[in-house]
Amino acid sequence: MTGSRCSGRGFEQVAGNGLLHRRLFLTKTASLAGAAGLGFMTARPAAAQAQLDVPEWTKVPGAPMSGYGSPSPHEAHVQRAFFSRPGTVGSGASQTPLEQLEGIITPSGLHFERHHNGIPAIDPGRHRLVIHGLVARPLMFDLESLARYPLISRIQFLECSGNGRANDAPEPPQVPVSQIHGLVSCSDWTGVPLSVLLDEAGVEPEARWIVAEGADSAAMNRSVPMAKALDDAMIALYQNGERLRPDNGYPMRLFLPGYEGNMSIKWLRRIEVTAEPMMTREETSKYTDLLPDGRALQFTFQMGVKSVITSPSGGLEMQGPGLYQISGIAWTGAGRIRRVEVSADGGQTWAEAALTDPLLPISLTRFRMPWRWDGGPAVLQSRAIDETGAVQPTRAALHARLGTRFDYHHNAIQSWLVAADGAVSNIYA
Ligand SMILES: Nc1nc2c(c(=O)[nH]1)N[C@H]1C(S)=C(S)[C@@H](COP(=O)(O)O)O[C@H]1N2
Ligand SMILES: [Mo]
16 A cells, blocks of 8 residues: 655545545546656655665576466465355355456455355366257257357456345354455456357247256256347356356356356256256255345346455455555446546545446446545445436445345445554444
8 A cells, every 4th residue: 555644736526534635546647747746656766876785686597487377376365265064175255366356357366266066177188068948950069069169358346245244143254355345256258158058059939948057966956047148148158268167167167247156057067948947956046135024036047236345355454544545446247438437525425436447337346546544543435326216225224225135235334443653344224
């Protein structure tokens, strides 16, 4: 985090508690001069080149090439946090370390994972995908025949609908942001449009749903409306330019843009075309939201509009009063993020954040906000608004709509308390 005790001038305060105009981060004006004028620069004046010593790594030849690169050993702390269900090893979830990342792409090795019975050891040469059921011509594909169809690529997020659930605890959990909101990641996905394959199989007129099934020992399956299958569903083969990672469905997965992650069946081996949903375990006993009156919402497919400030965030320390850049991510299953607003006074006043290009539909969107922290207590919040006009709800508004017994689809505003000593903690505001 960049902090500075310089005075900072030239930028107007636009909301309470030191929020400054976002123009610093808008492409056209984000010049070095502008940043220096603000007092953002943390460099010390250097009198002469002589002050720059020659370190040992400059005096010897460097290391050789490698077949597959790895992060710097100095970044070894950047890890997914994970837990397994008691008595299991591969059943559970790992979370993307959002507080350690910038931009919008999640490195493949840090994509969150959710497995219901571990990662299957699939031999890609023996893996098959079958499309059958209400079709004129049942079809079987291997990896090679699939990859010959015209491929498409899209940068899109995937979010488990259990993301954010940690904030259901009676007391706000004091854990890094990743352990509350890290079941969301964003990749460049490349694969075959499912509509092309369904077209080739010849969908019968009465077909309204498909049921997708995985080759893991959970044999996880979900029903998907035919409209989605024919719209933007993809059989993903590549993730960030390389083959899918085993963790994320190697050698092929269903990818349903903007829909709850559970439906994007990994290790995909079967698509059955049906007239009705199958009412599988994952869409009846799980992934439904219990309402106060005892009924439950079923088939909440599209993920709501959401955002979270990743820097500063829970467990991080502010380096004294001065100028900071607040940074975070916003996303919506509905399309593009239109606007993100930030508050430093617990939601009393808001100001518009700068959105960093590219602004893609159903992708993470990075936002930034300049903030002059005066050293007093502050409550930081972000609120996203998407292109349909949907506004990210407060915790109270979400509870008013769904009660307190629902288990999925948490998209409430996150609040971070910055204390006078610089410690950042999670609060319910
Ligand atoms: N075959 C299979 N597909 C699956 C799962 C699974 O356990 N088995 N988990 C689902 C859940 S709940 C989510 S949130 C996403 C997670 O995808 P990821 O592990 O690539 O992040 O995969 C879904 N697809
Ligand atoms: Mo999930």
